[in-house]
Amino acid sequence: MLPFFVGIAGGSFAVGIAYVSRWYPTERQGNLDNDVDAAEVILEAGDLQLLAAMRQRAEIEGLDLAAYAKAAVRRYAAEASDEEWLTMMGQIGRATDPGLACLKRALEKAMCA
Numbered sequence: 353m354l355p356f357f358v359g360i361a362g363g364s365f366a367v368g369i370a371y372v373s374r375w376y377p378t379e380r381q382g383n384l385d386n387d388v389d390a391a392e393v394i395l396e397a398g399d400l401q402l403l404a405a406m407r408q409r410a411e412i413e414g415l416d417l418a419a420y421a422k423a424a425v426r427r428y429a430a431e432a433s434d435e436e437w438l439t440m441m442g443q444i445g446r447a448t449d450p451g452l453a454c455l456k457r458a459l460e461k462a463m464c465a
Contacts, residue, residue, distance in 0.1 A: 390418040397456040424462030
């Protein structure tokens with residue numbers, strides 16, 4: 353029975369991303385193209401420590417902040433467990449800014465890896 357609910361959550365997430373993207377102006381969608389925009393997005397999540405940690409990790413890996421953030425989100429999407437997706441869906445449901453909550457969760461998990 354659990355796989356059924358996990359499947360429902362995953363499907364809801366896929367549909368939810370398209371729905372959430374409508375809340376953001378077109379010029380604000382996909383703004384991880386340079387370090388300034390990436391830093392601004394991370395700061396909007398209200399986490400200065402996350403920004404500092406990501407800059408440090410990006411430097412260690414020889415990437416700029418934007419490239420590191422994009423890679424972190426891709427890695428999260430590819431590797432997150434079913435339980436992690438369910439946890440994130442709960443956070444998105446309680447968030448006033450679901451898109452930002454999703455991004456922050458993915459970046460925080462990247463820093464834990």
